[in-house]
Amino acid sequence: MIEKDGDRIKYSTKRREKSVYTNSLLFKEGKSSFRYVPTVSGEYEIRVRRAAGTNYAATGFYAYGFGSTSASSFEVSQEGQVLMTLDEPTYQTGDKVKVLFKAPFDGKLLVTVERNQVLEQHWLTTTNKSAEWSFSVGSEHLPNVYVTATLIRAIDNTNLPLTVAHGFAPVLVQDDDTKLPVTITAVTQSRSKTKQTIRVKTASNAQVTIAVVDEGILQLKNFKTPDPHGFFYQKRALEVGSHDLYALLYPELSLRSTSSVGGDGYDLEKRVNPLSNGRVRLVALWSGILETGSDGEAEFSVDIPQFSGDLRVMAVAYKDNGFGSANSNMKVADPIVISTGVPRFLTPGDQVELPVNLSNTTRQAASITARLSLTGPLVADSLSTQKLTIQPGRESRAIFRISAKQAIGAGTITVTANGLGETFTEKTDITVRPAASLQKTTLSGAVAGENHKPCN
Numbered sequence: 001m002i003e004k005d006g007d008r009i010k011y012s013t014k015r016r017e018k019s020v021y022t023n024s025l026l027f028k029e030g031k032s033s034f035r036y037v038p039t040v041s042g043e044y045e046i047r048v049r050r051a052a053g054t055n056y057a058a059t060g061f062y063a064y065g066f067g068s069t070s071a072s073s074f075e076v077s078q079e080g081q082v083l084m085t086l087d088e089p090t091y092q093t094g095d096k097v098k099v100l101f102k103a104p105f106d107g108k109l110l111v112t113v114e115r116n117q118v119l120e121q122h123w124l125t126t127t128n129k130s131a132e133w134s135f136s137v138g139s140e141h142l143p144n145v146y147v148t149a150t151l152i153r154a155i156d157n158t159n160l161p162l163t164v165a166h167g168f169a170p171v172l173v174q175d176d177d178t179k180l181p182v183t184i185t186a187v188t189q190s191r192s193k194t195k196q197t198i199r200v201k202t203a204s205n206a207q208v209t210i211a212v213v214d215e216g217i218l219q220l221k222n223f224k225t226p227d228p229h230g231f232f233y234q235k236r237a238l239e240v241g242s243h244d245l246y247a248l249l250y251p252e253l254s255l256r257s258t259s260s261v262g263g264d265g266y267d268l269e270k271r272v273n274p275l276s277n278g279r280v281r282l283v284a285l286w287s288g289i290l291e292t293g294s295d296g297e298a299e300f301s302v303d304i305p306q307f308s309g310d311l312r313v314m315a316v317a318y319k320d321n322g323f324g325s326a327n328s329n330m331k332v333a334d335p336i337v338i339s340t341g342v343p344r345f346l347t348p349g350d351q352v353e354l355p356v357n358l359s360n361t362t363r364q365a366a367s368i369t370a371r372l373s374l375t376g377p378l379v380a381d382s383l384s385t386q387k388l389t390i391q392p393g394r395e396s397r398a399i400f401r402i403s404a405k406q407a408i409g410a411g412t413i414t415v416t417a418n419g420l421g422e423t424f425t426e427k428t429d430i431t432v433r434p435a436a437s438l439q440k441t442t443l444s445g446a447v448a449g450e451n452h453k454p455c456n
Contacts, residue, residue: 020044024051038063041130062100080104082149082167090172093138097171099147101131104165107153113171115145116239126151141173143233150244164244170235179229180206180317180324189331192307196330198300198315202292206319210287210300215310215329217282225314229323283307292317306426308337335362336390336417338426346404347435351381354400356415360390368419370398376411377432379403390419404432 020040025032038044041063049056062085087098101109101124109124109131119140124131137145149167185199200208217223287300304311310331317324337359343352360366372384381401390396402413410431417424 080165082109082151082165084147084149084167084169086169086171090174091137093142093173093175094136096134096136097147098132098134099169101126101133101149101167103129103131103151105129105151105153107151110150110152112148113141113145114148114238114240115141115236118240119145137171137173139175141171142175142178144170144172144235146170146238146240148238148240148242150242152244166242168238172235174233178233178322180319180322182208182315182317182324182326184313184315184326184328186313186328186330188329189333190304191334192304192332194304196302196304198302198313200290200292200298200300200315200317200326202296202298202315202317202324203319203322204292204294204296206292206296206317206322208287208290208292208298208315208317210290210298211314212283212285212302212311212330213314214283214307215312217284218312225312225325225327226316227325228316228318229325232323281305283311304332307332308334308339333361334424335360335420335422336366336368336424337361338415338417338424340413340415340426340428342413342428342430344430346378346430346432348377348404348406348408348432350432351401351403354402354413356398356400357395358388358390358398358417359395360392362420363392364420365392366390366419368396368417371416371418372400372402373414373416374402374411375414376430377405377407377409378411378413378430379405408432408434 020038021036023034025034043060043062045058045060047056047058081104083102085100085102087100088095091097099111101111103109103126106126106129109126110121111124111133112121113119113135120135122133124133147169149165151165151167153163153165180203183201185201187196190196198210198212200210202208283305285302290298290300292298310329312327312329314327315325339357339359341355341357346352354372356370356372358368358370367389368387370386370388372380374380379402381403382399384400386398386400388396388398410429412427412429414425414427
């Protein structure tokens with residue numbers, strides 16, 4: 001409708017609700033149903049409430065049919081936009097897309113299908129501020145295209161301030177043939193220092209890579225399992241620019257957009273330890289590129305090191321235009337898990353208490369004999385053997401005391417636990433380093449000059 005605001009005339013649209021159907025339903029086991037056939041095009045909302053209630057639950061839908069549309073069937077944009085509604089959120093290749101255009105006024109409608117180029121174009125005529133159009137999608141529309149609309153109003157005697165309107169809507173297209181099924185077969189629980197074989201099944205004659213990584217490392221960066229299909233078939237931007245000269249002849253509509261950029265970061269300087277032992281050994285194993293045979297299977301054997309925790313097994317598959325990925329987890333734990341609280345380094349003369357946590361992961365009590373052995377510039381200040389009993393699913397702690405000699409160098413702390421008829425070992429490297437970092441001494445002076453005869 002046309003409204004006058006002071007000396008200005010503007011176009012506005014207002015939504016008007018109208019009740020078209022009312023019925024009382026009897027629910028049985030929490031369920032009920034009814035049938036309703038829309039007779040007029042428009043946007044509908046279904047509201048359900050108790051007989052004496054004021055609040056309600058609602059859901060909406062739209063209905064459209066040729067010859068049943070009025071000028072007030074749909075709520076339209078008052079900012080010079082053509083609104084579009086698709087009949088499905090996503091489509092498979094070979095499907096037909098139905099698009100409902102809701103226009104702020106009647107006129108000629110140029111409809112194009114675009115992404116990095118114009119794939120097709122059509123002219124439509126809106127009737128009662130709406131139009132419907134359909135097209136089929138194929139592999140050339142993967143992973144998405146855009147339906148763009150440019151509506152041009154004929155010059156008449158009305159005071160409608162809008163002369164041109166635009167609209168854009170993305171159409172998401174999928175193809176099941178581009179998704180490779182990937183299945184990982186591996187044990188869910190394992191002991192440390194064992195060999196495990198991981199099997200991956202996917203399409204025949206495909207390429208596969210397998211990675212086994214400590215879950216703790218992945219959580220530091222919130223690392224997600226790679227999804228190559230989601231990357232290569234992610235939604236792409238519209239690369240076609242739209243321009244029209246019609247708005248230059250009449251009062252134009254302008255859209256303003258703002259953007260901001262920012263960001264800052266910093267680097268921490270690395271502090272150098274003159275004596276390094278490479279104590280931290282990360283569990284990050286990679287298979288390289290494997291080829292699946294006609295059966296679509298590939299294998300990767302890994303040696304589980306001294307480790308206690310959760311490993312994530314990730315597999316990525318590729319063949320032609322198809323991609324796939326999967327992941328599973330493998331928990332690594334021995335019947336007796338040893339966790340020694342060793343500092344990162346010591347300096348000559350340091351004395352420390354060494355807590356050793358022993359966890360019993362079995363369902364029976366365990367009598368454990370814990371022994372401490374040292375190498376390098378380390379010496380024990382307590383008994384090197386302790387006995388303790390650990391209840392099922394519980395843990396106990398043994399305390400040892402050690403000190404660093406008046407020397408520097410690399411040493412090892414080895415804790416051995418005998419129990420349940422087995423021997424469990426944890427070995428930790430530690431460095432006894434100088435109390436101060438490397439020092440450089442620079443001297444300067446002057447040498448008195450003398451007369452010298454030139455050498456021949």
